[in-house]
Amino acid sequence: MKVTTLLVWFLFISSFSFSQEKNYTEIAQSIKTPSTTLNGTLLNINSKKKTPLVIIIPGSGPTDRDGNNAAMKNNSLKFLAEKLAENNISSYRFDKSVLSYTKEQIATVDTLTFESFITDTKAVLSYFKTSKNYSKIIVVGHSQGSLVGMISGKNIADAFISLEGAGKTIDEILIEQISKQAPFLKDETVRVLDSLKKGVIVDDFNPMLASVFNKSVQPFLMSWIKYNPQNEIKKLTIPTLIINGTKDIQVQTIDAELLYKAKPNSQLFIIENMNHLLKEIKGDVTENMNSYNNPDLPIKDELITILTKFINEL
Template sequence: MTLTVLTAAPAAEAAPALVPAADREIVFTVDGTTTYGTLHVPAHRPGQRLRAALLLSGSGPTDRDGNQPTYTPNTLSLVSDALDRDRVATLRFDKYGSGRTGLGAYRDQPEELDYPAFVRQAAAAYALLRDQPETDPRGLLVVGHSEGAMTGLLLGGTVHPRPAGLALLQPQAIRLLDLVALQLKDQIAEATRLGHLTPEQQRTIDAAIDAAVIALRAQRPVDTTDLPPAVAQLFQAFQGPNAKFVNSDDAIYPPNTAAALRPGTKVLLTCGTNDPQVPCATTDALTTALRHAHTGGPGRIPLPGVNHLLHDANHPDTLTPAVRDALRRFTSAVAHRG
């Protein structure tokens, strides 16, 4: 009789449990200002290093979530949620003038706050993100919205290590005052179309807007005689406590910054067809400059029906599917970078 001895196969080792997704409050100091932010780390394996994106908000007192006191679109928190699905960690922070950070060191002299201070603040946040234990330094990304996209462009050519990818969402892609003039003239044209202004009044106001931009750039007083009251107030504010910021922001022509990017950097640029603040045509020169800089795709992606806050008529409170798809294409391109 043959005796058969049965032995149990060794049990397969159980896979280690995932570290659950979590948010961490982040605090860092730059130029004497304590800055507050949120680091979001997706669920991951213990010890795993993740791609990580610095999120940069748009203009004005826009906080880490993409909100202002007067409206709460949650733009950056929604972007963070979308990137979480692709296992990308994110760091977003309250920039100067917003959220818990406030004006910081500029509290008693807000007129001294200029655009380079915001760039230095963003660079400090990038370095902090780079040094997090969950971050893969070879997979650092910068995702900026509106003015934050221009800041992201500047970081892309100066920080170390260079980011593997830049996502420029509805970016400020021309000089600030040129963009303001374009927006104002569009509003005046619409008022004329509705019969609130005559064509002659439109021409007079357009000429006054051009003259105001020239005066600001020459640091001369703006003649507001032919400007509607709301437009006059805007240009007066540009000459007041905001003058240093406006002048230093307007000095940047975003297409000129593209040449400093590392060749092969993966770049996403979006523009919404329902975005009067950043019309797609304003991104033409930047798109060309990125191509000349030999950056990689996915490149420019027009978003049909999407507004400046990354919503459309069917998704007024969430990122439109077109935006989520564009972000997915971006993270996929970074994952397969050469």
């Protein structure tokens, strides 16, 4: 009787362990680009058949492959990749280039431009396109990565997905944000940005704007201002999906609507109670802000359902 009981228990444990096995292999993958070597993670589906591959582009700042940086840990992009894998979709996500710089390269960080991100992403796309190991290559750009993705994916990717991506130029966004937070600085902000749009560095500005217009950052802003998301998304001839959440306190739903208006043959989804980090927020701004440093809060299931359907129908 005891032997039978032990046998049943063993079979139960074996069955449970088997069901918990991952359907993918996690691989550390570095890719050389013209400026550096990007470090990333490939989640490769264990299948004899070719699967779609999603290239996940992180947002602004020194953001890593998981969606984290020195100021916050939320694991949003890590969760995104893992959930896609559960649905038999491979993915590659990578650290922003500055996180891969050598000591010598760090000294030249002031020369970084928006084009640097585009060039890096094109190198990643070409690497996987050349491998011919995947059925489709889909670009998923989060936040700032949306603009990077729609530019770099043109003529290379099979589809493009914008997650919480801006629909306006960075100068428009900065003017809006500063006008709300400090209305008395609006005119000064407009003056500085008008100069940067003309390619002229500004030496004198209100010290209260130093964090935005530090002289070392101005060349990067100059290169970023040149790109209008509405113009860039129009140039895409591939299937396009635009997603935004109603609880995003950084990029409003109007931005997604502007992108959709610019490319009306795309698909648009506004997800109720999803914030900038793709997580569900049912409460107030405090709950929203706390999510930025909650690495255990999962991303919204509805997002994965929409992404999976779009990718599988390509």
